[in-house]
Amino acid sequence: MIQLKEKMKKISLKTIANELGVSSATVSLVLNGKDKNGRVSKELSRKILDKAAELNYVPNTLAKSLKVGKSRTIGLIIADISNLFFGALALHIQSFAQQKGYTVIIGNTNEKLNEMEHIINFLLARQVDGFIITPTEKSQNLINKLTVSNIPLVLVDRTFPELKVNSVTINNYEISYKATEELIKKGCRNIGVISYKQDHFHVNERKRGAVEALKNSGIFNPNYIAEVRYDFLKEDVSAAIEKMVNENIRIDGIFFTTNSISINGVKSLINNNIIIQKDIQLMCFDENDAFYILPYTIPFIKQPIKEMAEKAIDLLIEQIDDNNNELIKVIQDAELVTNEKIVDQ
Amino acid sequence: MIQLKEKMKKISLKTIANELGVSSATVSLVLNGKDKNGRVSKELSRKILDKAAELNYVPNTLAKSLKVGKSRTIGLIIADISNLFFGALALHIQSFAQQKGYTVIIGNTNEKLNEMEHIINFLLARQVDGFIITPTEKSQNLINKLTVSNIPLVLVDRTFPELKVNSVTINNYEISYKATEELIKKGCRNIGVISYKQDHFHVNERKRGAVEALKNSGIFNPNYIAEVRYDFLKEDVSAAIEKMVNENIRIDGIFFTTNSISINGVKSLINNNIIIQKDIQLMCFDENDAFYILPYTIPFIKQPIKEMAEKAIDLLIEQIDDNNNELIKVIQDAELVTNEKIVDQ
């Protein structure tokens, strides 16, 4: 026997209006709380509210968005969602957005420019009210196109300093300088720096901060500066570590400029039987779950992820609501976390 | 000087139609590729396509969705997005959905029933075409409400066996039985099991599988079975491990029934100076980044996350497109990964 699917009739404003013998405008007014100062009588309001509940009315957000020209949706474009930093960032952005009544649609670019372009167009078609973006390399033109179109936009974590675009970042140079000084204070004299071989302003700022600190202490050694490729992260970090460890003067400290580099660096050190915190002092970027199982804390630079998320949402919604046109570049301070327990072995 | 925001006029079908002096219906036909077999002439098609490109036309998905009654959006409701397993699941679901032309809106319930209800209503208002859900405890009624409303739905990872609802899960009982046998084969005779004190069918099945294996080998000991609370995970796991380790007959193997328990368990063992793979053999649930830095691989049960994601999307879209009414419960086989390197110390 063929079972016909019961075509559950959708409940709309009109359904309620018809059942009550009123106009759908009145129903809309009541259901949106705009029935104050003599728009709709108390009794009718009550009846409408009751009927809506009875029929289990669910408003159609699409129709509303179409009418009012705002979708209360924001596009979040992340460079690499499998990276824990971005995952946490996305989580907080979503949470803050929700608090403000916005939905977030997440897109992942995998650090690819063409994917970024594709996702932006896709989200534009979905009528997002604005974007929060961690831009990929060389996406200046794409970003620029959005800003000249007056589309609300905030870059986060990364930015292009030459562009007139709102951003929320941390003080990459300063905190890296300070973090490197911390290694020096601990007595390290042969300090390595491992960074990406990429055109990312924020990462290069970190490297610059570390290098400056080393130079100002007179212990800078170009042999100890390594650059790894994003697409060969594991191999390159491993090679860099092994080279540093086998130099005639052995390295006694390393500064990693990103969390992905940090994780692979720590793994390489463990594999090479270098005892962290004894043979070598480390400074990582970002807190990391991968270090959770270690019996000690590796010093790291803690980014104010939650605050960045909140600021980004605030900036964006300000632009959306007020059509605020002024350019704002927020720089938030990262924090050094060094409360390590010394490993006892 | 006040700078007036230039009210960038939105480009719609009508804009194109007007500029070309044709009807918007024709434009719609062409832009949707429905201009075949004598609907629109070659030249006009060309002109419309060119004009659309020239004006940088972006279709309004909201309007389309409103008209056709499908949003090509699916709601993904995750119990705990900070959990790596769910993160990976979400990533793959999103990726497969995108391939099929669907957008995913993710909601996070934090394992809370009322948040789950709230998110479902929110997404219903956004006119999602269907749901993929990892349901929280005691959400049977909520799930049931969706199914009786004929809303396309697939549960994933977890399910309620008593409910007539589509699901994609793994063979929790069987793989746990097999995994425990593996520990026994390695010579373990005092095997602990740490699981959640919760009403989750899938986790309880894992526990049942382990317990059955132990019983069938005649080495079941109720003292070695621990249940921890979700909200006090760290403390409870730590206490359980310490108790097991300090029993008069020391434990020589542990089976963890989830990845979060696994991580905390491994951390506790390391903190207690128990040498994993020497003093004790482990079996974890799920691959885990937190173990990435260890110089050895801890045996684990690998869930086919990608395949689960794909199957879930396929099932859901089938329901959406074909109004397919038949009940399907997919059970996929998990895999035992035991290719560990022995730690050399």
Next chain:
DNA sequence: TATTTGTAATTAAACGATTAACTAACTTCT
């Protein structure tokens, strides 16, 4: 009494797209 004010609703257009039904002008066939 005539006018204003206040209260409680309705009307109707609009948002941007889709699509069934229709028209009009040519071709082709018998």
Next chain:
DNA sequence: AGAAGTTAGTTAATCGTTTAATTACAAATA
């Protein structure tokens, strides 16, 4: 030549809301 078929479009309704403008009536004021 008339009927039928093909080609190339248009018309108009519709999806579910919102909202400015309007109406209708009652009460208050001049």
